[in-house]
Amino acid sequence: MKLSEFLVAPRVFLSLLDRSRTRSGYPDSAALTHSVERAAHADALGYHRFWVAEHHAVPGIGSGSPAVLLAAIGAQTREIRLGSGGVMLPNHQPLIVAEQFLMLEALYPGRIDLGLGRSLGFTEPVRQALRRSKDAPDTFASDLEEVRRYLDGSAAVTARPASETGVPIFVLATRTGMEVAAQLGLPVVVGGPILGIGGTGRVDALDEYRRAFRATDAHPEPYVVVSLEVAVADTTDAARELLIPEAYALAESSRTGEFPPLVSPDEIRHAPLSDRNARRIESFMASALHGTPVEVKQQLHDLAERTGADEVLASTSTYDRDALALSDRLLREVL
Numbered sequence: 001m002k003l004s005e006f007l008v009a010p011r012v013f014l015s016l017l018d019r020s021r022t023r024s025g026y027p028d029s030a031a032l033t034h035s036v037e038r039a040a041h042a043d044a045l046g047y048h049r050f051w052v053a054e055h056h057a058v059p060g061i062g063s064g065s066p067a068v069l070l071a072a073i074g075a076q077t078r079e080i081r082l083g084s085g086g087v088m089l090p091n092h093q094p095l096i097v098a099e100q101f102l103m104l105e106a107l108y109p110g111r112i113d114l115g116l117g118r119s120l121g122f123t124e125p126v127r128q129a130l131r132r133s134k135d136a137p138d139t140f141a142s143d144l145e146e147v148r149r150y151l152d153g154s155a156a157v158t159a160r161p162a163s164e165t166g167v168p169i170f171v172l173a174t175r176t177g178m179e180v181a182a183q184l185g186l187p188v189v190v191g192g193p194i195l196g197i198g199g200t201g202r203v204d205a206l207d208e209y210r211r212a213f214r215a216t217d218a219h220p221e222p223y224v225v226v227s228l229e230v231a232v233a234d235t236t237d238a239a240r241e242l243l244i245p246e247a248y249a250l251a252e253s254s255r256t257g258e259f260p261p262l263v264s265p266d267e268i269r270h271a272p273l274s275d276r277n278a279r280r281i282e283s284f285m286a287s288a289l290h291g292t293p294v295e296v297k298q299q300l301h302d303l304a305e306r307t308g309a310d311e312v313l314a315s316t317s318t319y320d321r322d323a324l325a326l327s328d329r330l331l332r333e334v335l
Contacts, residue, residue, distance in 0.1 A: 032063060057126045179209075191313075232293055
């Protein structure tokens with residue numbers, strides 16, 4: 001794919017994943033308000049999708065219920081698709097998940113997606129609160145298929161409200177998740193080490209997903225969404241600074257076992273930083289795309305060539321909301 005083709009190709013979509021990150025100095029409720037406001041901005045900018053996440057009892061994340069948050073976002077947006085990145089299926093009964101997203105589809109027709117993942121709680125106490133165990137049988141594939149039957153009306157009972165258009169399902173995938181997505185003929189969302197950011201070769205796991213994909217009427221072709229941090233600013237250094245709060249939070253979570261709210265880069269500069277945390281921060285930077293619009297344009301082109309992505313889902317979080325809004329605007333202008 002030539003750069004010029006990538007920049008104009010209608011099949012490459014650009015979307016946002018917002019994790020409702022809490023910020024130091026703000027109540028948890030502000031994270032939800034910020035997500036709604038960011039979604040409205042993304043809608044005005046012409047992004048394809050705006051997805052929200054599910055995390056339970058995490059100090060750094062305000063949303064544990066994607067369906068509830070999406071209902072609020074839907075009321076403040078008009079055209080952008082809305083979905084979950086994702087609902088963690090082991091925490092829920094398939095019928096309940098289907099009912100929630102069929103209700104959203106009834107409220108906002110033609111705009112709702114259902115991204116399903118398999119992650120358990122962040123810590124053992126959270127897993128106990130969710131009545132989940134690391135040793136529980138893996139029923140993800142069968143539960144996912146059950147959700148699909150409820151959504152398309154082929155299950156033994158009819159989930160309400162019934163939908164004529166249906167709700168598209170996406171699989172948030174580890175390597176095993178990609179196998180499930182291929183077997184069921186579903187789109188896949190991938191991120192993290194699988195993408196091999198900074199590498200030069202094709203991503204073998206994605207090529208294998210395409211080879212193993214079983215076409216369905218709903219999805220005759222495989223569909224790949226790549227998700228990663230993307231920060232755009234007027235200068236390379238400013239874009240790098242946008243990534244620092246999230247990188248620092250992840251480094252701290254590895255040290256303390258608790259994922260904290262975002263703090264400002266100034267506060268981080270004055271905080272003690274161990275060599276281990278410094279390495280973790282640099283590792284995070286290496287896994288993200290960041291820079292000026294020209295630099296990020298080239299990085300996105302390289303990513304698209306290596307992954308064959310149909311869509312880029314930018315999962316950027318930072319402390320400065322004005323800088324985040326500018327990054328969202330500049331990223332949209334890149335494509």
